Amino acid sequence: MLSARKAVQALPTYHPPLASRTGLRMDFNENTLGCSSRVAEKLHEISRDALACYPERGTVEAQVAAFLGRNADEALLTNGVDEGIHLLCETYLEPADEVLIVVPTFAMYEIYARMTGARVISVPSGKDFAFPENAVMAAITERTRLIAIANPNNPTGTVVASDFLLRLAKAAPQAALLVDEAYFDFYGETLMPQIGEITNLFVARTFSKAYGLAGLRAGVLAGESSQMKMVRRVSSPYNVNAAALACLPEALADTEYLVRYVAEAIASRGRLERFFKKNDLAYWPSRANFVLARFGELRVPFVEAMRQRGILVRDRNGDYGCEGCVRITAGTATQTDFLLNSMQEVFRELGVGELR
Ligand code: PMP
Secondary structure, three states: OOOOOHHHHOOOOOOOOOOOOOOEEEOOOOOOOOOOHHHHHHHHHOOHHHHHOOOOOHHHHHHHHHHOOOOHHHEEEEOHHHHHHHHHHHHHOOOOOEEEEEEOOOOHHHHHHHHOOOEEEEEEOOHHHOOOHHHHHHHOOOOEEEEEEEOOOOOOOOOOOHHHHHHHHHHOOOOEEEEEOOOHHHOOOOOHHHEOOEOOEEEEEEOOOOOOOOOOOOEEEEEOHHHHHHHHHHOOOOOOOHHHHHHHHHHHHOHHHHHHHHHHHHHHHHHHHHHHHHOOOOEOOOOOOEEEEEOHHHHHHHHHHHHHOOEEEEEOOOOOOOOOEEEEEOOOHHHHHHHHHHHHHHHHHHOOOOOO
């Protein structure tokens, strides 16, 4: 009888809770406004002929690389950062190799790593999700072949110092260091300029968050050119579809849209943080487009009461160190008015401040 590889059999099925997602989407850290109208127009203009052709990635890939200040052979367009993670795992991991992650973090590092049969070593973050620099350094072995770090991190919004990441890359030359900068636009610090200089460093970016193109599926993985040559061998030649390729140059060109949206989301993030502080709820200062807060035993009724008001928020209770926590996306100013008013009502209903 046909059976899947052992590593695949041992994998849990990952189900992002996407079913019946109607309401204000404060649950997936997406752009909550919708993409730039210039991008939407471009999408409408795509010809029937263009859709009949296999997509040719090269030209747009070179444009995106140039936008990032990299050469074309240092960047690969991917089907979201998810695919970039998958490709790194396929390129570098042998069964029984070790992958270092710091928990809590983005779920896909572990999932793609385990698919290869590699062993995932989860280093717990410190108090208040402080990045455990010494423990990560101490966890490196000669079998460490991938270290995956989201900066800023999801679901916490916390960050790691760039100089530590550079030291880490040098301390583990036998390992690929993936710095996942999915939330770069809300943070501003990057290791993109160090690509090439440090040959085991990879930086991933996405068009899913600030650019509002999660549905199109487009990201980019950058790394030193001879390493990227290997990663390219693993990727499908048509991994990024024609609609995404047509839209990306327009998305990059509409800086006015991006700057405005990012500024609004950052302002909303500050309002959320101040709201939690005022209501005496534990939260973690975030550098991404969301805030994680601890609701304790009120978590389930809070998520449900928000859903009844048409607002989706994400229960993160199952993540390491996140007992009782909910993650809420920071969107536009108007959405934040509605969100904060609704939260205030729900807090009153649930007696937040009285029960704790
Ligand atoms: N990395 C991190 C840290 C994320 O939070 C997410 C999305 N939740 C992704 C990658 C996935 O991005 P993409 O849509 O580009 O696959």
